Amino acid sequence: MTYRTRFAPSPTGPLHLGHAYSALLAYDRARLHGGEFLLRIEDTDTQRCKPEWETLIYEDLHWLGLEWETPVRRQSEHLEDYDRVLDQLAARGLIYPCSCTRGDIRAALSAPQEGAPLVGPDGIVYPGTCRGRDLDSRKPGDALRLNMRKAVEAIGNTSNCGFIENGPDHTGTHQLDAETLISGTGDVVLGRKEIETVSYLLAAVWDDAAQGITEVVRGVDLYEATFVQVLLQALLDLPTPTYFHHLLIRDEDGKRLAKRHDSKAIRLFRQDGASPEDIRRMVGL
Incomplete structure (x- = not known):
């Protein structure tokens, strides 16, 4: 290859x-x-x-x-390509609309009993306020979020999914962990309401597959995002390249x-x- x-x-x-x-x-x-x-x-x-x-x-x-x-x-x-990918995930019940603003999310997590909010590769871990909505309820401006629990369940055993890291900080083979994805990453945005298009997490996955990328070279600040992208690759039956996350x-x-x-x-x-x-x-x- x-x-x-x-x-x-x-x-x-x-x-x-x-x-x-x-x-x-x-x-x-x-x-x-x-x-x-x-x-x-x-x-x-x-x-x-x-x-x-x-x-x-x-x-x-x-x-x-x-x-x-x-x-x-x-x-x-290639916006139509990304729309088709979102349609595939929607047909499997894996995404839902979300009308929460960043302020709404911070307010939902500001109660004293909640403690300090967790921060994942997509920002503050979403508390799931809109998770019960179906796609028919989507309004103009709504984001599309991945239901992480359903996504993890859809691929079965996450220990069978992983990637090889060649960068200096995390060299080795890494497997996905279901609980880390569900609790530590949460329901990431795949379609962004601000500009009515796809998020980096999904677009990069599709583009890397479309271009036959065998190794992704990028900054170590995107290392945590790799676990979400490998999950998306498994959901979409796309190949997983190796990764090289370099120092900044x-x-x-x-x-x-x-x-x-x-x-x-x-x-x-x-x-x-x-x-x-x-x-x-x-x-x-």
């Missing part, structure tokens, strides 16, 4: 050193394995994604010396970089006369 990996940025701002590290590491691993490196644009957030940011992604990555297959897969061009590039205060850290933007290093080799040294490659 040919090794295939990808770099999948969202065009919501300039790429920074953390993006450079992830893209270069994925590219290097593809070359190491004699495989292929793909670029995917995750642009389903129509409110924040801008054409000018997408153009800058191409410019920055080409300047870094990266090459990839064309045409580039853009998620905004952080600022002087130890905080991970975000797109608001414009001073770390690749375009500014380019404008200041840095070379691609300088960027590699800065990120430890």
